[in-house]
Amino acid sequence: MLFYTYMESPIGPLLLAGSRHALKVIGFSRGHKAREAESDWERLDEPFKRVKKQLEEYFEGERRTFDVPLAPDGTDFQRAVWHALTTIPYGATRSYSDIAVHIDHPRAVRAVGAANGANPIPIIIPCHRVIGLDGSLTGFGGGIETKRWLLDLERSRSGLFGGRSG
16 A cells, blocks of 8 residues: 655655655656556655655755655666666766676666666656756756756856766
C-alpha cells in the first residue's frame, strides 16, 4: 500500500508518495513526466510532514541537503546512478559522462541518461544537476523550465554561476 499527498511549491503542485516510513515518489504536475496519484494509493498527509518541511526549506533557499528516508524502486544500476546523483554538491552540475565514470561504467553514458530519467524522487535525488557535456540543459521530467528554475535557485544561494561547477 502506497500513501500520497500533494504539496504546493514554486514549481507547481508536487505529488509525494511512499510508505509510512519512506518516500518513493515525487511527481511533477507538468512536464513530460507529469504524474498523479494512482487509483490504488491512499491519501494520507501525516507520513509526509517531514519531507514537506524539508522541501519548503529547500525552495526558500534554506536547505541544501535532505535527510528523509528514501525507498526508490529500481534496478541495481539505476540505484547506483541515483546514489551518484546525491553526491553532486548543491549548486553544482555534472555531465552524464561524469556520472558514468563515477559509477565505474565510463561507456554507459546512455544508460546513465536513462537511469537519470527514471529517477522517481527528483529534487531530493538531484537529477536536475545533470547536464549535457557541453553545458546544455537536457531533458527533465518536470520540463526544462523547471530544471532551469531549480539550478538557478541553487546557484543563487551557493554563489556558483555558469555551466559545470563543483
